[in-house]
Amino acid sequence: MxxxxxxxxxxxxxxxxxxxxxxxxxxxxxxxxxxxxxxxxxxxxxxxxxxxxxxxxxxxxxxxxxxxxxxxxxxxxxxxxxxxxxxxxxxxxxxxxxxxxxxxxxxxxxxxxxxxxxxxxxxxxxxxxxxxxxxxxxxxxxxxxxxxxxLLRQARFEExxxxxxxxxxFDHFPLSFDCPFWNSEPLEGKSIVIGLEAGHGDMIHFCRYALMLKARGARRVDVVCHPGLQRLFATLAGVDSVHALGEALSGGWDYWTRPMRLPGLFGTEIASIPSDVPYLHAEPELVAQWRDALPQQGLRVGLAWRGNANFENDADRSLPSLMALAPLGAASGAANFISLQKGPGEAEALTPPVGMYVHPLASRLQDFAETAALIANLDLVISVDTAVAHLAGALGKPCWLLLPDYRCDWRWMADRDDTPWYPSMRLFRQPRGGGWSPVIERVAAALVSLGSSAAPDPR
Missing domain, CATH: 1.25.40.10 (Tetratricopeptide repeat domain)
Incomplete structure (x- = not known):
């Protein structure tokens, strides 16, 4: 004392x-x-x-x-x-x-x-x-x-x-290399490795620049990614080798970079966003395996309602639970819902809202290559702002993205219902002040309309 x-x-x-x-x-x-x-x-x-x-x-x-x-x-x-x-x-x-x-x-x-x-x-x-x-x-x-x-939210990209x-x-990353950062030096005959971003979605979003590094003359372009992305990234154009975090790396690169630095290094503006999709692909054998596991009639709609709980704005960007999507049940006659939800919330697919059956297939998804193959068999993905949405966009699959009003991520910019990053994506934003109910009601109405269309086009 x-x-x-x-x-x-x-x-x-x-x-x-x-x-x-x-x-x-x-x-x-x-x-x-x-x-x-x-x-x-x-x-x-x-x-x-x-x-x-x-x-x-x-x-x-x-x-x-x-x-x-x-x-x-x-x-x-x-x-x-x-x-x-x-x-x-x-x-x-x-x-x-x-x-x-x-x-x-x-x-x-x-x-x-x-x-x-x-x-x-x-x-x-x-x-x-x-x-x-x-x-x-x-x-x-x-x-x-x-x-x-x-600035990025306002598309004032240069600054x-x-x-x-x-x-x-001030951000701490788990990986660095014993070679210089690439700062737009000539790449002719050189090798470069794209390092790790913390989020799977960020990796999917920005590794599209690998092909541009190759076009600059790089002899070799490698990627280090999360283990769950390794098989998927083997389909990425312009990449010579994909290494999973934790593997022993041989090294020997001339330069390294982080994916999110690449838009700035290439001087990306709205008109020059590399938006050719798909730039990732599902393996045909896996696509065929998933085809028989899915309903054969009606729209096949994948759902992801929660992101990584450790993300700083997850409380706003994720739905409270699958129950928030209950209004989509109005389209149940025309749509088959398939859970793409991994991690927190995955078990909610077993007890969906009344009148809304959700095929609980996510437990069978071992990595993002499996998820890509499942998405390839779908007509539409409806997702909050998480890696599943980025994957759908990178595959060129129609995706309806649900966005929060509070601290919405910069990459979706402002006052748009589309995005130049992913041409197949449609944005559904919360109204000013927030709230998911108006968003879900609009999505439900759009889904009913889509299901009743003679020639559905989810985009």
Whole structure:
């Protein structure tokens, strides 16, 4: 038991740094019991609770600390960031505006305020904040990255790709190589390896540039990908060898690159997006095997309703459950639903909404080559923003993509119901303010119309 509040505070800091959260919390509380006005202990306890996900307690401690020192910019900034995570945008904006008033030379506070404004669909104001942050610190990586997403969403590609380069300064990737990054040097007679993106969908989206590397004269173009993509990527035009993450790599490449750098390195604009599909293909033998497993009459519609739960915006981009798709049951007479859902939510196909039968075939999908073969036998894929949608688009299969309003990914741009990245894709967006019900109702109506058409064209 401590008798000195400052020593209790210092011990708590050491414990928190060592990962002993329980001990740190106990010591912070001891410091506050001895000295209730110990602002640093109160603020650090708020940070500790925030890291633990105890949002209400974190907010309480931050506000208590602000009450003791109302002109402390970092405390307002911390509170604003916490409220932003909770999507309490008006309160977050108020806290961050106080932070920039108290510390107008803080690029981080300006960048955070910009992010809140952009998420509130006030993009011009948000962009001004990002640019203020960069005026204070032209190398501020987070402000550059935030600005890149805004620019790319608006199809302002030239500056957007350049700003996206900041991503590599703070994102951690599991793979690098002992050769230089490729920065548009001549490739004639050279070898290059395309490294790993964190998401399967990102890999599918951007590895289309392999053929363009080949066209630049590369003698050899290899890819390192997730194991589940290896068989599928063997069908990728322009690729000489596909390696799975975890394999022993022979090396010997002249250059390496990450897939998401390639659009910028090739100077991609709207008109030059490489959109020839399909650029991935299903294996004919697997296609034939799946053909007999599917209904032979009516539309065959694949469904994917949830993405990777670890993705930062998954709560908004994924449906709560298969039950959200219950209105599609109105088309059950004309459509056969096939589950493409892997991972979280996969078992929901066994208990679908009343009046809606879903063939629970996803458990038989061992990798993306299997998924591609199943999709090749379908008429349409309906999916949230996850790898299944990218795969359908890369295969040239009609795909209806369900998109959130809040923090919708930059690649789908703004106010479009199509995408130049995938010509076979149709976008169904949430209305301003969010909500899946209006989206699902529109999809259900489109599906009924498609099922009753004499010559269905899901696109």
């Amino acid at each position: 401590h008798t000195d509040p400052q020593q209790a505070y210092l011990d708590a800091n050491h414990m928190m740094a060592a990962g002993d959260d329980a001990g740190a919390e106990a010591c912070y509380l001891q410091a506050l019991a001895l000295q209730p006005w110990h602002v640093a202990a109160r603020a650090n306890l708020g940070y500790l609770k925030e890291q633990q996900g105890a949002v209400a307690e974190a907010e309480f401690h931050y506000r208590q600390a602000i009450g003791l020192i109302p002109d402390h910019a970092q405390l307002h900034q911390n509170l604003g960031a916490l409220l932003f995570k909770e999507k309490r945008l008006a309160e977050s904006e108020a806290a961050l505006r106080t932070a920039v008033q108290l510390a107008p030379d803080s690029p981080t506070a300006w960048s955070q305020l910009g992010a809140v404004l952009v998420c509130a669909h006030r993009e011009p104001e948000g962009e001004a904040c990002y640019r203020q942050a960069l005026a204070l610190d032209p190398e501020h990586a987070r402000a550059q990255f935030n600005l890149s997403y805004l 957007g790709w350049r700003m996206l380069e900041a991503r590599w300064q």
